[in-house]
Amino acid sequence: MELLKQRIIKDAIVRGGNVLKVDSFLNHQLDISLLNEIGKEFYKLFGDLNITRIFTIEASGIAIASIAAQYFNVPVVFAKKAFSKNLEGEILKSPVTSFTKGTSYDVMVEAKFLHTDDRILIIDDFLAKGSALLALADIVKQSGATLSGAGIVIEKGFQEGGKLVRSEGINLKSLAVIKSMDEGKIVFSE
Amino acid sequence: MELLKQRIIKDAIVRGGNVLKVDSFLNHQLDISLLNEIGKEFYKLFGDLNITRIFTIEASGIAIASIAAQYFNVPVVFAKKAFSKNLEGEILKSPVTSFTKGTSYDVMVEAKFLHTDDRILIIDDFLAKGSALLALADIVKQSGATLSGAGIVIEKGFQEGGKLVRSEGINLKSLAVIKSMDEGKIVFSE
Numbered sequence: 508m509e510l511l512k513q514r515i516i517k518d519a520i521v522r523g524g525n526v527l528k529v530d531s532f533l534n535h536q537l538d539i540s541l542l543n544e545i546g547k548e549f550y551k552l553f554g555d556l557n558i559t560r561i562f563t564i565e566a567s568g569i570a571i572a573s574i575a576a577q578y579f580n581v582p583v584v585f586a587k588k589a590f591s592k593n594l595e596g597e598i599l600k601s602p603v604t605s606f607t608k609g610t611s612y613d614v615m616v617e618a619k620f621l622h623t624d625d626r627i628l629i630i631d632d633f634l635a636k637g638s639a640l641l642a643l644a645d646i647v648k649q650s651g652a653t654l655s656g657a658g659i660v661i662e663k664g665f666q667e668g669g670k671l672v673r674s675e676g677i678n679l680k681s682l683a684v685i686k687s688m689d690e691g692k693i694v695f696s697e
Numbered sequence: 698m699e700l701l702k703q704r705i706i707k708d709a710i711v712r713g714g715n716v717l718k719v720d721s722f723l724n725h726q727l728d729i730s731l732l733n734e735i736g737k738e739f740y741k742l743f744g745d746l747n748i749t750r751i752f753t754i755e756a757s758g759i760a761i762a763s764i765a766a767q768y769f770n771v772p773v774v775f776a777k778k779a780f781s782k783n784l785e786g787e788i789l790k791s792p793v794t795s796f797t798k799g800t801s802y803d804v805m806v807e808a809k810f811l812h813t814d815d816r817i818l819i820i821d822d823f824l825a826k827g828s829a830l831l832a833l834a835d836i837v838k839q840s841g842a843t844l845s846g847a848g849i850v851i852e853k854g855f856q857e858g859g860k861l862v863r864s865e866g867i868n869l870k871s872l873a874v875i876k877s878m879d880e881g882k883i884v885f886s887e
Binding site: 534577580582595 | 712
């Protein structure tokens with residue numbers, strides 16, 4: 508997605524330890540106009556799959572999924588990273604290791620929000636080692652719903668997540684795939 | 698907001714300890730059509746204030762703020778509840794006590810995303826004891842920006858938050874104010 512790549516080149520900041528900061532437009536401050544273009548692009552890629560529900564994970568995925576959901580005309584369900592009094596009934600969960608926070612946790616969703624006849628599109632901001640996406644896919648599998656696709660805004664192509672997720676047979680599409688960002692220079696895969 | 702009140706009556710569940718579960722449409726599964734109507738209503742209430750930025754708090758506020766931001770044509774900034782490697786530079790923070798999670802934490806935002814010439818609209822899903830909203834207002838004050846308004850989807854009018862926030866002179870407007878929910882019966886204020 509050319510507009511997105513241009514924005515990454517213009518505003519993303521490369522930090523040590525393979526950290527790519529896009530917090531001026533994607534995950535702390537949110538450029539809603541850009542998110543609309545991202546939503547349209549996801550609809551171009553997955554719009555013919557009769558998606559019934561978009562599934563994401565708090566917090567950064569929520570804005571992207573919600574704006575995109577307007578094009579699919581479906582509800583969003585977001586998985587939670589911490590237990591709260593508000594979670595009740597049957598809970599589906601799967602473990603995740605966070606790359607940016609250096610912690611492990613279960614992602615959780617109330618089972619009643621994913622149905623066996625759902626065709627689910629997972630949406631998230633980043634794919635690096637793939638832990639969060641594989642946990643979401645595992646939850647979809649537990650629910651009995653069909654995982655129709657996974658749309659990622661930025662894939663770090665030099666990390667193993669994309670390969671792992673595709674080897675599971677998941678219909679993964681990333682809007683920008685970064686091949687390398689050595690010495691702060693961002694190079695995209697074609 | 699009549700549509701919202703009808704939806705609360707239809708789908709919200711009252712639990713002990715003053716918990717109102719609206720997770721089938723507002724903060725776990727998200728009804729994006731309803732969020733669009735909520736966004737339009739916030740624009741009716743605050744659209745003449747030349748808002749330059751919408752400020753909210755992860756996680757439940759993000760979807761509501763992002764959909765609403767389309768009507769205001771402004772970016773969203775969301776405060777974070779946990780420190781991450783991605784937070785850097787000058788950080789503004791303020792303490793919050795969570796009613797649903799029974800914990801205390803600092804909400805944090807990178808200072809560079811709130812400017813002294815901003816006119817800020819805070820948006821959040823719930824107002825109960827007011828701790829989160831007062832923390833966000835405190836951060837806006839620290840930033841030097843102007844707090845033009847605060848839009849809340851559901852105010853628990855029987856708790857002290859609304860009174861506290863209004864006594865601070867904040868331009869607070871709530872789309873549905875619940876007067877009581879004794880024995881599971883939800884009654885709205887006029």
